[in-house]
Amino acid sequence: MAMVSMDDHMVLANSAFRRTLGYGEAVEFPPFDKLIDPDHLLEAASLLKSVREGHEEARRIRLRLTRADGHPLPVLAGIALADEELGPGYIVQIIEIAEFSKAIEDLQARESRWNHALVGSSLGVWDHNFRQGHLYYSDQWRAIRGADPGEEIDATFDVWIQKVHPDDRDHVQEAIARQNAGDPEYAAFEYRERHKDGHWIWIECRGACVERNADGTPARVIGTDTDITERKAAEEMLADVSRRLELALEISQIGVFEVDLESNVVEWDERLRAIYGMAGAERIRPSGLWESMLHPDDAQEVQSRIKDHLDRGSGFTNEYRIIRPDGSVRHIRARAAPFTDATGRPKLIGANWDVTSDIALQLELERSKTLAEARNRELEVAKARIEHNALHDYLTGLPNRRYLDEVLEKRAQECMREGYGLALLHIDLDRFKQINDTLGHKAGDTMLKHAAKTLLTNIRKDDFVARIGGDEFVLVSRLETPQDNIARLADRIIAELCKPVKYEGHLSRIGASIGIASAFGAIDGKELLLNADIALYRAKSSGRNRHEFFSRDTQNQIINTKRVSDEILHGLEQDEFAPVYQLQFCARTMEIAGVETLARWIHPTRGVLTPDTFLSIAEDLDVVDTIDGIILKKALHDFDRWASAGVEIPRISVNVSSRRLYDPALIQKINALDFKPGMLSFELLESIFLDDRDDLVMANLEHLRGRGINIEIDDFGTGHASIVSLLQIAPQTLKIDRELVRDIPQSAEKRKLVSAIIEMGKSLDIKVVAEGVETVDHIRILREIGCDILQGYALARPMPFDKIAGFVRSGSWRQLESPAHELQQSLKKIVTQ
Incomplete structure (x- = not known):
């Protein structure tokens, strides 16, 4: 003990105080504050001040003082005010605690080491002291769950269990109960808990009950939690890889084997046993079994190859045949490689798969290839022939x-x-x-x-x-x-x-x-x-x-022909072709003997066109028959309308192209028309009737006559038909070509020729029509030489249907009548009076 004055001077000190600090009896102490280690001076000065001022009662604190030899001295110091009898000051009592401090430092060091070890091992420590009602969780325990160090944690069981994955809660509650009960099977268990960020983490919990109450219930349980999320992911990945590998092996039907090269112990998996026809047998195979199953023709080469590669320590591939217990021969393909396991033992691992079907397919493919090559050669020849034929x-x-x-x-x-x-x-x-x-x-x-x-x-x-x-x-x-x-x-x-x-x-x-x-x-x-x-x-x-x-002129003609061709086809679609009629007259009586139907094209821009402008193009288009058919139907319709209007037209004649006589369907088309026998005549060009006539033409002509259709020869006198041909055709009428008629007033020769034709007609009982009657002289001469019927501009021009009735009723052509006709009319009036 020692007494210290209010100004920190040592008043007195007992021998124990001096001995503890290393000061002899005669040595004077320095001021008390100089004995205190600078690290503790502030705390000691504060306490001394409080004691001097009467604010602090006696209290003990740990100080580090400095001995006389300069070494530090840890002490437990008690400080209190001195009694009034001793005078102003305070009493300092010290107890040396060097060994105690060393024990404390050792404890702190051990605690520090354990803390560092725990942090380094990523273990989160928890301590549930149920007796004191204290729950402790380390910073690492908080970090595992995403909490900050020192963050308040509501770790009551009801709150915590809600953070456990729903699928794991029953398991966790049972594991905790068994762990508290001391069941070694549940010293560690795994479960999922929700992280602060919201995702699930896997935790491995290890714990043990370290203190129990008198009734055996847990008083204190301590343990560690480890974040094993990455390990679980790796395990799942490994399991997934294993599943895929197993599935791949199953699908590919690959069998796996392993050989211990020191003990010659051989292990086959189930698939390999199935390949070798030994399904269900033991996994461990006796040494030499595989060698005994090799096909005799392959055994030596296969085993020599294996030995060679094992000596070199390299992997290898083999193909060979085996004879299974049932006697069947299978083709095997194998791959194997030597390795050293974790214990240092040399081993050989490999895989076999049955390629019997592949070999059979390969043989079949080779046969097919040979056949295909032969066929390809044939195809090349055929292709060359086809290409030649194609060109x-x-x-x-x-x-x-x-x-x-x-x-x-x-x-x-x-x-x-x-x-x-x-x-x-x-x-x-x-x-x-x-x-x-x-x-x-x-x-x-x-x-x-x-x-x-x-x-x-x-x-x-x-x-x-x-x-x-x-x-x-x-x-x-x-x-x-x-x-x-x-x-x-x-x-x-x-x-x-x-x-x-x-x-x-x-x-x-x-x-x-x-x-x-x-x-x-x-x-x-x-x-x-x-x-x-x-x-x-x-x-x-x-x-x-x-x-x-x-030439371009030729091209223009073709273009024009093409344009007219298109217009003709369009005209047929738009019904632009119509008949006009030129009246024919009896040469003796000047009565109307009939009409010739002439085709006209009512062109939308060029007006009324005659056949000479479109007939040749229509023939190239093969539509003349179509035009003839249209004109015939319209002429028959107009004939009926004249009769209904009281206009007497004895007969009508229409032109028929030569192609139409070759039409196999002509008879059917004519039979579909409605007309009276004798009122319709077909005009045929003399050029049709060559001596070598077609049988179909003659048959069609015979049918026309059978339907009451008269046959007329148009443009007669051009020199195409022979008399024999004319007799065979037997027409009812001949029409003398206008080129012969035109010159009869001036040419005696032409007059004789026309007269001869008329006489020939009379001798054959064929009526003769003269075309091209242009003048009164034509009428007079043709009457004199006995022509039957006259047709020409001198009597009537071609007219459309709606002009015929008026013309007939007007009788304007009668101004050209002869005196004989006038005498006939006078006699007719006398007889009828």
Whole structure:
């Protein structure tokens, strides 16, 4: 003990105080505040001040004082005011606590080490002291759940259990109960708890009851929590990989084996046992079993290969056959590799799979490949043949239209690149159809082959010739200069094709019409072919057995023909074709003998058009029969309307084209019409009746007569029909061509010719009609020579239906009547009076 004055000087100190601090009896103490370690000076000064001022009662504090030798001395110091008898000051009592401090420091060090270990191990510590009602949770325990250090935690059981995953709550409650009961099976358990951020974390809880109450209930339970979320994810990933691996092995039917190379213990999985026909047997196989199952032809090579790779420590692949217990032979493919396990033992792991079906398929594929290769060779030959056939005409062997198009495109590019020109000769055989129709298709084929051979013989080296259909050929010829004489080549081809060809003892002749088109530089093959076609049309229209060059005038004519063709077809759709009528008169009485029906086209912009403006184009369109049919139906309708109006027209005649007589359906069409026998006549051109008539034409004519339709020969006298042909046709009427009638007032020869025709008609009981009656002299002369019926502008012009009735009632043509007719009319009046 020691007494210290109010100004910190040592008043007295007992021997124990001096000995403890290392001060002898004669040594003077420094002031008390100098004995205190600077680290403790502030705390001690504060306490001393409070004691001096009477605010603090005696109290003990831990101080570190400095001994006389300078070493620190930890003490437990008691400080209190001195009694009044001792005087002003305070009493200091010290107890040396060096060993106690060392124990405290050791304890603090151990605690620090454990705290660092716990933090490093990511363990969250919890301490449930139920006896004291104190629940402790470390900062790491809070961090696992996303809480901040020192954050208040409501860890009551009812609140905490709600944070546990619903699927784990029953398990957790049971585990806690069993853990508190000391069940070693539940010293650790796993569950999911919701993190502060909202996601689930996996926790491994380890705990134990360290204190119990007298009744055995837990008084204190301490444990640790570990975040095992990543481990669980890894376990799930591993499980997923294992499941996939197992599924892959199951699907692929791969069997796995493992061999301990020191003990020769062999382990087979279930799939491998199934592959080897030993399903259900033990997993561990006796050494040498596998070797005994190898096919004798494969055993030595397989085992030698395995030994070689094991010696080198490398993986390997094998293929071999096995003989299973049931005697069946299977093909096995194997892969294996040596490795050293965790204990350092050398092992071999591998996989086998049954490839018997693959081998069988491979053999089948090889057989199929061999067969396919043989077939491919056949197909190549067939393909070459097909390609040749696709580009060539089957009959003549010449290139076809497709081949021509390819050559034209290629030659056009060459022309543009090299600057030369091309000439196209479009060749159409003349009289080919007649030969084909009269002598048969074999004769036609012979003519086509002859034409092909002739063309090939007469073309130049670089020329190209193709048959593009029917009796049409195209020759493509290179032009070095515009002055190349293509006309000479065309004439030579025509001359050669016109030479007679012998067929089955007959000499047959064909000819050729050629259209020529040429161009230089930038050439459009399609346009060039079209131009040659246009020129060919002109050549055929100009008399055949000739050639024509393409020109813009020819093109314009074709364009005009195309325009008129389109208008004709449109006119038929719009019902623009209508009949007009030219009255015919009895030459003796001047009474109306009938009307000739004439076709007119009521064009929307060009007005009324006569057949000479559209007939030839209509023939090319093959619509003349259609126009004839329209005119006939309208004429029959008009005839009925005249009769209803009291206008007496004895008969009507209509023109019929030659093509219509070849129509197999003509009889059916005529039978569908309603008319009286004798009131309808068909006018047929004399040019129809050549000596070699078709049987169908004669049959149709016979049927027409049977229906009461009279047959008239139009434009008679042009010299086509013979007397024999005329007798066979037996027409009711002949119409003398207007060219013969026109000159009879001035030409005695023409008058004699017309008179002879009339006499011939009378001798054959055939009425004669004279066309082209233009003057009174025509009427007089024709009466004198005995003509039966007159028709011409002198008597009546062609008129539409609505003009006929008025004209007939007016009788205006009677001004031209003869005195004999007037005498007849006078006698008729006397008789009727």
